[in-house]
Amino acid sequence: MPNISVIISTYNQPEWLEKVLYGYEIQSYTDFEIIIADDGSTQETKTLIERFSETSKYNISHVWQEDKGFRKTKILNKAIVASQGEYLILTDGDCIPRKDFVQCHFELRKSGCFLSGGYFKLPQSISKKITKEDIENQNCFDKRWLLDQGLKKSFKLNKLTSKGLKERLLNTLTPTKATWDGMNASGWKQDILKVNGFDERMAYGGEDRELGERLMNLGAKPIQIRYSAICVHLYHTRGYKNEAAEQANLKIRKETKSKKKTWTDFGIKKDKA
Numbered sequence: 001m002p003n004i005s006v007i008i009s010t011y012n013q014p015e016w017l018e019k020v021l022y023g024y025e026i027q028s029y030t031d032f033e034i035i036i037a038d039d040g041s042t043q044e045t046k047t048l049i050e051r052f053s054e055t056s057k058y059n060i061s062h063v064w065q066e067d068k069g070f071r072k073t074k075i076l077n078k079a080i081v082a083s084q085g086e087y088l089i090l091t092d093g094d095c096i097p098r099k100d101f102v103q104c105h106f107e108l109r110k111s112g113c114f115l116s117g118g119y120f121k122l123p124q125s126i127s128k129k130i131t132k133e134d135i136e137n138q139n140c141f142d143k144r145w146l147l148d149q150g151l152k153k154s155f156k157l158n159k160l161t162s163k164g165l166k167e168r169l170l171n172t173l174t175p176t177k178a179t180w181d182g183m184n185a186s187g188w189k190q191d192i193l194k195v196n197g198f199d200e201r202m203a204y205g206g207e208d209r210e211l212g213e214r215l216m217n218l219g220a221k222p223i224q225i226r227y228s229a230i231c232v233h234l235y236h237t238r239g240y241k242n243e244a245a246e247q248a249n250l251k252i253r254k255e256t257k258s259k260k261k262t263w264t265d266f267g268i269k270k271d272k273a
Contacts, residue, residue, distance in 0.1 A: 002059070004032035004106060005085035005189070009072055009182065010093030011039040014048045016127075016234045021052050021060075022135045023096040023231075029103035033059045036093070037079035040067025070245075072182075073198035073207050077268045080189070080197050089186040090208075095119055095231040096130070098141050104229035105186045114191070114215055117184030118226030120159050124235035126151060140232050162227045170227040178222035180212025184231055191220055196267030205246035210253045218262045 006024065010017050017036075024034060034056075036049055046062065053060045063079045065071065080088065089105050091097070108115055122130075122140075126149045130140045139145040141160050147153065162170055180187075185208070195214040198207060216222060255261065265271060 002031055002033045002085045004029075004087045004089060004102060005035055005083035006032050006089045006091065006102065007035045007037055007076065007079045007083065008091055008093050009037045009039065009076060009079075010041060010045065011072075012041045012045065013093055013236065014041070014045045016236070017045065017093040018048055018052075019130060019132075019135060019234065020093055020096050021056075022132050023098075023101070024058065025056065026099050026136055027097065027102045028100050029106050030057065032089075032102055033061065033084060035061045035063060035079045035083055037072075037075045038062060038064040039070070039072050039075045040065055070203045070242075071200070072204070073200045073202050077197040077200065080192060081268060083189060086189055087186065088189050088192060090182055091185075091231065092183050092233075094234040094236055095183050096135060096140060096234065098230045098232075099138060101229055101231060104225065108223065108225055108228065109186065109188075110221075110223065111188070112219065113221045113223050114180060114187035114212065115185060115223050115225050115229065116178035116181060116212075117186070117229035117231070118159050119181075119183045119231050119233040120156060121233045122146075122235055123151070125149070127234040130234075141230065159227055159230055167227045171224045174224060174226060176224070176226065178224040179209050180215065180222070182208035183233060184226075184229060185212070187215065187220065191215060191218065193268065194218060195262050196264050196269055199252060199264040199266050201266045202249045202252060203242060203245035205242075205249045206253055207249060210249070210256055213253060213256050214262050214264065217256070217260045
């Protein structure tokens with residue numbers, strides 16, 4: 001049984017998912033399984049996963065559901081149930097992990113806490129340029145290489161360059177609150193089951209943070225590691241954004257906060273009994 005289950009959500013992005021899987025093949029910490037939570041992708045994604053599974057050092061599971069619109073919360077719940085690790089890392093199929101990504105989550109995990117990691121967004125031009133070799137050589141995490149490819153300088157580059165004291169200092173001083181962000185977060189499976197996983201009523205827009213809010217209501221402490229556990233976020237449009245859904249999500253989150261809810265009746269178990 002692996003210590004950790006890495007759950008990767010995806011939907012019809014096989015080109016990006018392939019790069020992400022290359023990133024997990026070179027992780028410094030290796031006692032984990034990979035579960036791909038697929039919200040209805042076509043055969044191309046299935047073929048990619050099957051090809052990777054044949055040669056990967058890891059057990060890769062493909063949890064799929066029919067495409068009926070944005071149902072990420074539902075497929076993530078299915079993946080959580082299918083997971084074998086006692087500790088879960090949740091991320092997306094367009095986020096390439098740095099080689100120490102899983103190790104950081106493993107080493108920084110604490111009982112009664114969840115971890116809130118970081119990501120560095122890349123423009124489309126650089127996202128397309130990244131090759132398997134660039135991932136293996138960690139070029140896509142190298143400041144100089146990225147600037148040579150046309151990346152604009154910004155303070156956010158510190159996510160890629162911070163180590164040791166600077167890394168810990170920025171984790172402490174950042175004004176960004178530690179939240180459950182679906183691109184890079186981790187927690188104990190038993191805690192996630194105690195809050196009944198994701199609320200399946202929720203479409204895109206804060207559905208991941210609502211899970212974190214129930215975990216905090218349960219007593220779990222969020223720990224900021226956005227300058228420690230790093231992934232680069234490949235460019236994509238968000239055609240699934242929906243104002244009505246976001247407003248409905250805000251209403252659910254408001255109720256979660258005001259009533260200090262730790263359980264959703266619309267999660268893994270559909271009734272508390």
